[in-house]
Amino acid sequence: DGGLYFVTYPAGTGAEYNTKTGEFQRFPAEQAESMLTVGDATYFGVYPGGHIEKVVKDSTGRPQISKLFTIGEDQDRPYHMVESNGKLFIGSIPGYEKHQGALTIYDLETGEKTVEKGIVENQSVIGLAVRDNMVWGSTTVVGGLGADPIATEAKLFKYDAATGTKVGEYSLNLPGGQKPKHISALSFGPDGNLWGTTDGYVFVVNPDTMELVSEKTKNIYPEVTRYGMWRPMSYEWHEGLLYMNVASRLTVINPDTMEHRQLTPKGEEIARFAIADLAPGLVDEATGETAEGVPTETSNGLYFFGNAKSDTLRVIPMIEEVKTPVEPEKCRPGKGNGNAWGHDKGNGPNDNACKPGKGQGNGKGNGKGNGK
Structure with a gap:
């Protein structure tokens, strides 16, 4: 409904920013490592404890939180969630000094839960894409706090949700020969292939053969070779372009030509971002103009937090090209x-x-x- 949700670290406070009115309202919330909206509810993956909480608005429009379920099986950080056919698919990090992350599937209608602990041995699950009951996942070699990694190379995997079986486990085989420690931001592109990122790469994989599509795999930031611990990278497909924080650098990519442009200053890490309505009265830092001064063709904003101004929600107006x-x-x-x-x-x-x-x-x- 045009609202952006976020939470603070350390935990205790959540907020909604209404992009239609430019208003904030705050509410109690724990440390959500991931968020996903399905229908009229938003699901928070909460640390510590590996809980999934459900956020809905009451009759006054105020967000209300209730606990839905706990993953269990030593899972502590639900770091990534996607939804398909009424089911939540959750990738998680294990607890303190543990190594086995998990893929969890939760049926929102029946409450049935499946936890595939250690679906990739001694690795945690931080990337997921689902199509026709088939799950494509990706991992980080890092387990819980205090657990030195055992695995040396992050992997891709396929899991058949209909039969409950892992189909296969795959190395990424990057053209430079490096062995990634962290693979994330899996999604299906307009070409039907599986897109993602690791280190400074944006990569594309044929989802059937699990082989790299070489002409679409590009090392955008070659100086980055060992990036990432747990935190998944974010992505948004918008009007034919891919927005992704490759190695925490907010980047826009043309999937046809693989041309790219970094959208935020060099050296600034962007942890999360979202595309939503451009709220009234916002100031464009580049031009100093308010939203009213932006061309009427502008309807969306690219909202983000970055470490340069960690307590400030910022926005880039997404100005469409206007041909006179x-x-x-x-x-x-x-x-x-x-x-x-x-x-x-x-x-x-x-x-x-x-x-x-x-x-x-x-x-x-x-x-x-x-x-x-």
């Missing part, structure tokens, strides 16, 4: 005594001529041409 119609120059006919394009002096073409001149002349002023 170009009025054609009014042409004038030639006088018929110059070249074939109507120049009346016979020394070159007249760019504004409507049609070739009808008189004699070849454009050189000698009067011997035939007007063709």
